[in-house]
Structure formats: structure tokens, C-alpha cells
Amino acid sequence: MTYIEAMSEIKPRVRISSIAAMAENNVIGKDGGMPWHLPEDLKHFKRTTIGKPILMGRKSYESLGKPLPGRANIVISRSYKDLPSNAPSEIHQGMEAVAHKVEPQNEDGPFLYASIEDGIEAAREMVEEQGLDDIFITGGGEIYKQTLPVIDRLYITLIHREYEGDTYFPEFDWEDWSIISEEKHDGSSDDGPAFTFFTLDRKKNS
Numbered sequence: 526m527t528y529i530e531a532m533s534e535i536k537p538r539v540r541i542s543s544i545a546a547m548a549e550n551n552v553i554g555k556d557g558g559m560p561w562h563l564p565e566d567l568k569h570f571k572r573t574t575i576g577k578p579i580l581m582g583r584k585s586y587e588s589l590g591k592p593l594p595g596r597a598n599i600v601i602s603r604s605y606k607d608l609p610s611n612a613p614s615e616i617h618q619g620m621e622a623v624a625h626k627v628e629p630q631n632e633d634g635p636f637l638y639a640s641i642e643d644g645i646e647a648a649r650e651m652v653e654e655q656g657l658d659d660i661f662i663t664g665g666g667e668i669y670k671q672t673l674p675v676i677d678r679l680y681i682t683l684i685h686r687e688y689e690g691d692t693y694f695p696e697f698d699w700e701d702w703s704i705i706s707e708e709k710h711d712g713s714s715d716d717g718p719a720f721t722f723f724t725l726d727r728k729k730n731s
């Protein structure tokens with residue numbers, strides 16, 4: 526049992542969710558960005574995570590350039606003592622351009638931690654203080670892989686196409702998960718891909 530798994534057994538339950546957009550071949554990233562532009566998915570991401578702590582790897586944070594507002598941005602890095610403040614990237618601007626009706630509730634950070642365990646612990650304290658009940662793992666590949674064993678819920682945007690890329694969501698068995706909701710979207714006339722928003726809960730004993 527890893528330290529992360531042991532910790533999740535002894536601490537009171539706060540739901541840990543992962544949210545990711547992935548292609549049929551599990552690609553989630555390419556050259557530090559994403560190989561698609563899907564405004565609907567950015568809206569979905571914002572709607573789902575606003576007001577909740579989001580935890581990400583240093584490379585994903587750098588691909589945003591700045592913290593996403595209205596959420597505590599927890600960034601994991603073994604090496605960085607301080608995070609560079611860059612101009613918002615295209616992904617960041619895309620995520621913030623999409624409309625939402627929920628008022629932001631958290632300080633954005635970024636809050637830097639040297640381990641995933643410390644980052645999850647900090648997120649857990651934040652949600653307990655605020656009476657919330659879930660925290661979000663928002664990537665990228667390295668962080669999704671290490672945290673998958675302790676994830677209770679997966680928000681997966683499955684893009685019905687294969688893409689070339691260099692970063693992948695870890696393999697998982699769909700049989701281990703119950704489909705809580707499934708919302709299909711057709712492709713757009715300007716060659717936008719068809720995709721489905723899935724919410725999956727881990728089945729007990731899997």
C-alpha cells in the first residue's frame with residue numbers, strides 16, 4: 526500500500542475527483558498543451574471545479590501560466606521553490622473566457638507543495654474549513670497516474686477521435702467504475718470532434 530493509499534484510509538472522507546479530457550487513445554497532451562480546442566469542455570471544467578481546490582503538476586501549471594481564478598490552485602513540484610508568474614497562456618485565456626454564473630470563493634494561490642500527499646492534505650484542510658466536500662486532481666499525466674488509486678470520482682471528457690500526443694491518461698478498467706452520468710455531444714461543422722462528458726464513480730471493492 527502506498528503512502529497516499531494509507532493516508533486515504535485513515536483520514537475522514539473528502540471526495541477526491543480527477544477531471545480530464547482524453548482522446549480514444551488516452552492522449553491528454555502534446556508539446557505542453559492540448560491537441561484540441563474544445564470550448565464546451567473548458568466550460569465544463571470551469572463549471573465543475575469553480576470554488577474547489579484544484580491540484581496539478583508543475584508542468585500543467587506552467588502550461589496555464591497563471592492560477593485559474595476562483596479556485597485554490599495547488600501545484601506540486603519536487604524542485605521549484607517559487608513558481609514563475611507568466612502571462613496567461615492560450616489555454617488559461619480559453620478557460621477564463623467561458624461564461625459561468627458561480628461566484629469565485631477561494632484565494633487562487635498558487636500554493637506550492639513538494640509532494641502529492643502534502644498537496645492533498647492542504648486541499649483537504651481547505652475544504653474542511655469551508656464545509657465543502659471535494660477536491661479535484663487536474664493533471665497532467667504524471668499526477669493523474671500517481672493519484673488514480675485514491676480517486677473516488679472521474680470526470681472524463683472522452684473525445685471520440687485519436688490524437689497524436691506525448692502525454693496520456695493512465696489506463697483504467699471501465700468495469701471498475703459506475704457511470705453516474707453521460708452526456709453526448711456531436712461534432713461541430715468546423716471539424717470539431719464529437720465527445721461525451723462522463724461522470725464515473727469507483728465501484729466498491731475495486
Ligand SMILES: NC(=O)c1ccc[n+]([C@@H]2O[C@H](COP(=O)([O-])OP(=O)(O)OC[C@H]3O[C@@H](n4cnc5c(N)ncnc54)[C@H](OP(=O)(O)O)[C@@H]3O)[C@@H](O)[C@H]2O)c1
Nearest residue numbers: 545546554557558582583584585602603604664665666667
Ligand atoms: N487533457 C487534459 O485534461 C489535461 C489536463 C492537465 C494537463 N494536460 C496536459 O498534460 C501535459 C502535462 O503533463 P505532464 O505529465 O507532462 O506533467 P504534470 O503531471 O503536469 O507535472 C509533472 C511535474 O509535477 C511534479 N511532480 C510529479 N510527481 C510528483 C511527486 N510525486 N512529488 C512532487 N512533485 C511531483 C514534477 O515537477 P518538478 O519537475 O518541478 O519537480 C513533475 O515534473 C501538458 O501537455 C498539459 O497540457 C492535459
